[in-house]
Amino acid sequence: MSSLSTSTTSAWIFGVKPDPQARFRLFLFPYAGGGASIFHSWLKTLPPQIEVLPVQLPGHENRLKEPLFEEFTPLIEALVHALHPYLAVPFAFFGHSMGALVSFELTRQLRKRYGLLPVHLFASAYRAPQLPLAGPLLHTLPEPALVQKLLQLNGTKREVLENDELRQFLLPILRADFAVCETYHYVTEDPLSCPITTFGGLQDTRVNRYELAAWREQTSNRFTQRMLPGDHFFLQSTRVPLLQIIAQELATYL
Numbered sequence: 001m002s003s004l005s006t007s008t009t010s011a012w013i014f015g016v017k018p019d020p021q022a023r024f025r026l027f028l029f030p031y032a033g034g035g036a037s038i039f040h041s042w043l044k045t046l047p048p049q050i051e052v053l054p055v056q057l058p059g060h061e062n063r064l065k066e067p068l069f070e071e072f073t074p075l076i077e078a079l080v081h082a083l084h085p086y087l088a089v090p091f092a093f094f095g096h097s098m099g100a101l102v103s104f105e106l107t108r109q110l111r112k113r114y115g116l117l118p119v120h121l122f123a124s125a126y127r128a129p130q131l132p133l134a135g136p137l138l139h140t141l142p143e144p145a146l147v148q149k150l151l152q153l154n155g156t157k158r159e160v161l162e163n164d165e166l167r168q169f170l171l172p173i174l175r176a177d178f179a180v181c182e183t184y185h186y187v188t189e190d191p192l193s194c195p196i197t198t199f200g201g202l203q204d205t206r207v208n209r210y211e212l213a214a215w216r217e218q219t220s221n222r223f224t225q226r227m228l229p230g231d232h233f234f235l236q237s238t239r240v241p242l243l244q245i246i247a248q249e250l251a252t253y254l
Helices: 036-042 074-084 096-115 143-153 164-182 209-218 239-251
Strands: 025-031 051-054 091-096 120-124 195-201 223-228
Touching: 025 036, 025 074, 025 096, 036 051, 036 239, 051 143, 074 096, 074 164, 091 096, 096 120, 096 164, 120 239, 143 164, 195 239, 209 223, 223 239
Parallel strands: 025 051, 025 091, 091 120, 120 195, 195 223
Antiparallel strands: none
16 A cells, blocks of 8 residues: 555645554545535544545546546546545445435446445435436526526525625536536446445435435345435435434444
8 A cells, every 4th residue: 555645645634644554444525516515524523443434536626727527437547546545445436416326336347446445335416326327417507597406405605606706616616527427337236245325315306215226236245225314415414414424323333
């Protein structure tokens, strides 16, 4: 394993200096348009035995000056290279929406290249990867239609989208992230041997419980589905019970 202090990897971890003595790591992958700061409150909420590492993608927040990824495969290639040095200890992945798809395929690539697997994969608010894409491609929508979709999802405040300057700043980031998801091509492989837990919002109009249940096909191990109050962004409104479930699941490995 290479040193944890290398500049090639540190940019990918937001707000935390990884502890070389850590015994367990939980990597967090944000939703489209979101930065790793959305997980700031998780750092002190989860048990101290878990080193929480929010993953920051280029072009977001403190990496704003770096080029955005607009295709799925190059992003996964970069993540494999960037995160591999941190995987010398047991680890788990949590991804919300776009982050769920990214963490799933990252898991498959780590298995393929290094024989590595997380002890648990938490996939939140995203349909099972083998299911076909439904609806229009968000990254190609004209601006008015894209803004309308964003308002329906309730993840971006109306006042942000109605402010010309803020909207023109945010939309390219969202388009790039949507393009990452919408250029994903699922290839059938053996199911993962790690447990998978999916989370869904009871009022989510974008992902339903049946699309979440289809994740069962992706593991030969234990599968659990949890539905929580809230819409597509329930991880913000229902954070406490969500983190309680994650902590309970990970307690087995600590």
